[in-house]
Amino acid sequence: MLSVCVSSLQGVAIEVVEAVVDALQGKLSANAVNAPMVPAEILKELQPFISLAQGLGRAAVSLVSDR
Numbered sequence: 001m002l003s004v005c006v007s008s009l010q011g012v013a014i015e016v017v018e019a020v021v022d023a024l025q026g027k028l029s030a031n032a033v034n035a036p037m038v039p040a041e042i043l044k045e046l047q048p049f050i051s052l053a054q055g056l057g058r059a060a061v062s063l064v065s066d067r
Helices: 002-024 042-064
Strands: none
Touching: none
């Protein structure tokens, strides 16, 4: 049973890495990947909102992990 779980996790990890590499190379991904697919000038405009989202995410994690 454990070998099946490990094998499944390895398969998922490989898929995720392949999707991230494709996204970083500017290719379209078949799956959702948290990598921006926008031109650099637009990304620069979005940076304050990205920073805010990251901060909110950290705050949410700290609130949940304190329980």
